[in-house]
Amino acid sequence: MLKEKLKKISFDRYFLALVIILYIYFWFTNPGIFQESLKFAFSISLKVIPVFILVFVLMVLVNYFVSRDYLVKQLGRRGYRKWVFAVVAGIISSGPIYIWYPLLGELKEKGASYGLIACFLYNRSLKIPLIPIFLLYFSLEFIITLGLVMIVASLVQAQIIEKII
């Protein structure tokens, strides 16, 4: 019973609990670091929280205008257009990666190549709604350059996978 309940608790909660335990440890052993860390965490939160409102609006817009069925249909196209859509679909797809694995497995069965799936997965790392958070720490030039380099890398990786597998 207890084992089952513990299994249901996600990694995130264990991680948070571990960090809280660490803080309690420092509270007793080094109150100076404990206080400074809390102050610093508060200042980071003040920077991040307002940006999350913008992130939320962008997420609503992506969810409203881009459906999963639409992405599946476009990934089934032929020629260079399927690569363009693998890149775009990867970028605009939302939610955690494990939601997409079953769908990708289905696409594979329907004939989608491993290269196309790899391209989609690589581009999932570029998340437009999260750009405001990214901009808190990095320059726009850096973000655009990284995005473009990663798109090229995804296509090169896809071609290598097409040849290997």
Next chain:
Amino acid sequence: MTMFSIKKTKLKKSFQKAARGIVNIIPLLIGVVLLTSLISKAIPISFYNSVLGKGFFRDVFWGNILGSIAAGNPVTSYILGGEILNQGVSLLAVTAFLVAWVTVGVAQLPFEAKVLGSKFAIIRNLLSFVFVFLVAFLTVALVNLIC
């Protein structure tokens, strides 16, 4: 059902999905912000300088290793990466860390292997690991060229 009510339902669903997405990452985000702050205050800058800043391959290698092992929403990597950049760690190492975080999935490997096959999952992750070096180097070189 009218067009208006269909759009209203779709908007409501989009809103709920986005809200779930944000709520789901809150515990991890709080944990990461707290841990980042603790690390920033408990570990002196000299430690980072002793591990990183020893040359291209060593910096990118450690950034890559740390990013590959870590898992979670990209937001956490942006905050973590941004804060260690502020601590004086090189942009090259931080870029490697960010790219590895989102492209190499050690934690998701078993799931990926189960659905898409072990061969694909291993080759894709190995290639992504190697590509971190190229992407980090190219990005930082191009940014230095532009700015």
